[in-house]
């Protein structure tokens with residue numbers, strides 16, 4: 039089954055200095071359980087593609103579907119509902135709420151689906167332990183190292199058992215050793231939990247983790263390789 | 267974790283910002299609650315005064331002070347007793363009831379009391395003179411109990427008549443609540459004032475006025491005890507309201523040129539005016555606070571929303587609905603309003619408690635109902651101020667604005 043499918047997906051940003059053709063006719067598919075990496079020069083549209091696929095940015099034309107559901111023209115709240123139920127996010131800047139502790143941040147997606155408090159607690163603890171953050175659960179993001187913050191962010195992305203995780207340069211702020219740790223962990227959950235991962239990256243090392251590799255150039259797919 | 271907890275943690279995290287944004291509301295609500303609290307008690311005080319007044323015209327010596335109706339006769343100089351007769355023989359119509367009084371502060375056992383000599387009704391009625399002057403049943407009936415002058419002051423003629431003392435023997439006295447308490451006296455007990463022994467005939471009901479400190483005795487006994495024969499300090503007159511508006515005061519002044527003649531209206535009116543002014547002031551403040559408070563909260567929310575663009579983006583990213591962003595911000599507004607209302611109420615009540623006695627000479631206590639109003643108004647202000655910022659915040663694109671950090 040194709041978990042990810044796009045047809046002629048385009049995105050034009052309307053900027054006051056003119057139009058920016060950030061994505062041009064992107065058509066791609068990925069099967070469930072793929073590890074998709076998106077590479078390309080800066081400004082080539084990687085983030086734009088990722089956010090569009092994740093339903094955070096509306097495409098200007100074309101269509102895309104996740105888990106077989108066409109999301110090109112559904113309402114904002116349907117998109118939000120889809121995200122909270124099926125999608126996890128890992129961002130370069132971690133995207134943690136600064137005044138919430140690690141465990142509170144992890145509980146947030148569960149709070150949105152109004153999960154019972156006790157279950158929130160046990161799930162959050164469990165997933166924080168999986169990412170090796172069992173000892174730092176009550177720390178605020180600023181009291182954690184970059185690597186630790188990213189692990190909390192991964193825990194938050196995993197806690198609602200998503201089908202797909204979108205990651206925008208998740209190792210961009212981490213040193214090479216930590217990067218490998220995080221990438222190995224992502225690979226592990228990709229294989230063990232069969233979670234599809236779509237990851238934007240600059241680094242060739244990170245790109246090597248993917249089995250579907252997309253290289254963007256100037257908003258267009260330059261190459262797409264599928265190693266299965 | 268839930269939305270409420272999220273909001274609470276965020277507010278708690280930014281305590282100083284929260285406090286400064288609440289300043290305007292707290293002070294505004296405080297001023298309104300303060301003024302209104304004093305206002306309510308001041309109105310009550312006026313009502314108590316009116317309620318307890320036994321007369322609506324007061325004849326006082328020229329030099330008497332009339333700042334306070336209740337104590338105006340206490341240390342006043344005296345006027346001769348024959349003034350009573352002067353009024354009665356003058357054929358002035360509309361004098362419905364009339365009672366001469368002599369009042370002085372005295373000391374018994376080192377404590378201060380107010381001794382008031384009054385002429386009981388039975389002694390008055392026995393004077394044949396009075397029947398001639400129309401002092402009697404017919405005239406009472408001619409005074410409509412709900413004339414305009416009376417209703418506007420919130421009392422009825424019935425109440426004015428209540429205070430007449432039907433009989434009080436030379437050797438008897440009536441005690442106000444406070445006086446009875448501090449003298450430790452009950453009905454039938456004996457009380458000795460400067461050599462004169464009196465029997466307590468009755469304890470009076472508590473009135474909340476200086477009357478509670480009074481010892482009422484027969485006028486003659488008072489004159490004897492105080493050694494001021496044939497002198498009185500005031501004449502209370504129940505004037506028929508129609509007669510008052512027909513110039514009764516002027517007529518009385520003509521026959522008693524060296525006295526000061528006032529109506530309750532004149533004495534209490536200052537306080538009534540002050541009350542009206544306080545009411546107006548509190549309404550003006552309410553309007554000001556509605557604007558200033560909403561703007562100040564709106565300003566805080568605006569800054570807060572901009573500062574938290576990133577967080578709002580994160581929340582939207584992980585699947586928050588726009589409506590939930592609204593909810594979060596309005597919940598925040600409600601909490602701000604609630605805190606502002608409670609603090610404002612506390613401030614206002616506290617201020618009223620200390621300022622009431624100083625500025626309005628009245629004791630003030632907290633009015634719990636105002637807490638409800640303070641909170642409702644404060645929440646209303648806070649929500650009004652937050653609507654626009656919340657509207658814009660909910661429209662923030664999820665996550666994309668995080669790139670702008």
Ligand SMILES: Nc1ncnc2c1ncn2[C@@H]1O[C@H](COP(=O)(O)OP(=O)(O)OP(=O)(O)O)[C@@H](O)[C@H]1O
Pocket residue numbers: 051052053058059060078079080081082083084085086087
């Ligand atoms: N909100 C926006 N408004 C206008 N133009 C935008 C906006 N966001 C991105 N762009 C433009 O779209 C193009 C693609 O941007 P995008 O962020 O997707 O690049 P990227 O490949 O992620 O780059 P980087 O590797 O530096 O993160 C760029 O030319 C950028 O200037």
Ligand SMILES: [Mg+2]
Pocket residue numbers: 084085086
């Ligand atoms: Mg990017």
